[in-house]
Amino acid sequence: MFHGLSAFPLTPVNETGIDEKAFVTLIQRLVAAGVDSIGTLGSTGNYAYLNREERLRVLQLAVHSAEGIPVMTSISAIRTLEVLRLAEDAQRAGASAVLLAPISYQALTNEEVFSLYEQVTSSLSIPLCVYDNPGTSHFHFSDELHGRISELPNVGSIKIPGVPTDPEAAKTRIKKLRGSIPPHVTIGVSGDSFAVTGLNAGCEAWFSVLGGLFPQACLNMTRLAQDGFADEAERLSALLEPxxxxxxxxxxxxxxxxxxxxxxxxxxxxxxxxxQPLNPSAREYLKLILNNLQE
Known part of the structure; x- marks a missing residue:
C-alpha cells in the first residue's frame, strides 16, 4: 500500500458543487497509467473545504472507479470526534488506508497530537499514514514523536514534507528518521520538487500532487529511482523545474x-x-511550460 507512486488527484469543486464527472475522469487516468495507489482528499483534493457528506461522496467515486487500485483518503479534521466519524466513513466506503494530519485552530502540544493518533488507531481496521505537513497544519513533528506514533497499531507510513536538496544530506535525514520508527513503517516523500531526491535517499513512496494529474511522467521517475537509475530520475525531475x-x-x-x-x-x-485561480500571466506561463513538455 505504502510503496511506489501514490497519486493525489485534484477534487474539482466550486460554489455550485463537486464536478463528479471530471473527478472520475482524473481517477480513470490514474488507473490507465497503473499508479501504485490513489490518495483522495489530500490538500490538493480540497478536503478542508468539503463537508462530511461531500468527502464521503468523493471517496465513494474514487473507490468505485479505481478498479482495484488501493485508495487512501484523508480523515483530517479539527475535532477528534469528527476525525473518528470520517474514519468510520472511510472504512465503510472501502478505503484501503487513511491519511491523518493534526490540524487545529489552537496550537497543539505533542501530547495532544499523540492522543489524537492513539484514539484514532485504536478503532481502525485499515492502515493509517501520518500526514506530516507543517505548511498547512503548523505542527512540527519531532522524530521522537514520530517514533511514539509509529508504535501504535495500524500505523503503516509517514508522509514527510520533503528532504534536503543535497543527496547526501537527504540520505542522512532519512536514515535518522528510520532509526526512530519500526521497520514495518515506510517513509513517503511529498513536496514534488524533493520527490526524486527522497526516493534516491531511501524513501519507499512518493505521495505526489503532480502524479494526480500527469501520472505517467511521475510513474516513470518513481520506477527509475526504485530501479537504481538515480541520475536519470534526477534528470527527468529537473525538466519539471519550471x-x-x-x-x-x-x-x-x-x-x-x-x-x-x-x-x-x-x-x-x-x-x-x-x-482564487492563478493570475493571467502565471497561467500563460504555465500553458507555455505544458506545451514545451509535450513537444
Missing part, C-alpha cells in the same frame, strides 16, 4: 487546477472560494 517553481510561488493546488483546466480535463472555476 513547474516546481510555480508550486513554490503559488501553491500546488492553484497550479494543478490551472494545469487541469488548460489540459481540458476540468472546467473553470475549479476552486472553492475564497481561493
Amino acid at each position: 513547474i516546481w517553481t510555480l508550486f513554490h510561488q503559488y501553491g500546488s493546488l492553484r497550479v494543478v487546477s490551472a494545469a487541469a483546466e488548460i489540459s481540458g480535463l476540468i472546467t473553470s472555476p475549479s476552486l472553492p472560494l475564497p481561493l
Whole structure:
C-alpha cells in the first residue's frame, strides 16, 4: 500500500458543487497509467473545504472507479470526534488506508497530537499514514514523536514534507528518521520538487500532487529511482523545474487546477472560494511550460 507512486488527484469543486464527472475522469487516468495507489482528499483534493457528506461522496467515486487500485483518503479534521466519524466513513466506503494530519485552530502540544493518533488507531481496521505537513497544519513533528506514533497499531507510513536538496544530506535525514520508527513503517516523500531526491535517499513512496494529474511522467521517475537509475530520475525531475517553481510561488493546488483546466480535463472555476485561480500571466506561463513538455 505504502510503496511506489501514490497519486493525489485534484477534487474539482466550486460554489455550485463537486464536478463528479471530471473527478472520475482524473481517477480513470490514474488507473490507465497503473499508479501504485490513489490518495483522495489530500490538500490538493480540497478536503478542508468539503463537508462530511461531500468527502464521503468523493471517496465513494474514487473507490468505485479505481478498479482495484488501493485508495487512501484523508480523515483530517479539527475535532477528534469528527476525525473518528470520517474514519468510520472511510472504512465503510472501502478505503484501503487513511491519511491523518493534526490540524487545529489552537496550537497543539505533542501530547495532544499523540492522543489524537492513539484514539484514532485504536478503532481502525485499515492502515493509517501520518500526514506530516507543517505548511498547512503548523505542527512540527519531532522524530521522537514520530517514533511514539509509529508504535501504535495500524500505523503503516509517514508522509514527510520533503528532504534536503543535497543527496547526501537527504540520505542522512532519512536514515535518522528510520532509526526512530519500526521497520514495518515506510517513509513517503511529498513536496514534488524533493520527490526524486527522497526516493534516491531511501524513501519507499512518493505521495505526489503532480502524479494526480500527469501520472505517467511521475510513474516513470518513481520506477527509475526504485530501479537504481538515480541520475536519470534526477534528470527527468529537473525538466519539471519550471513547474516546481510555480508550486513554490503559488501553491500546488492553484497550479494543478490551472494545469487541469488548460489540459481540458476540468472546467473553470475549479476552486472553492475564497481561493482564487492563478493570475493571467502565471497561467500563460504555465500553458507555455505544458506545451514545451509535450513537444
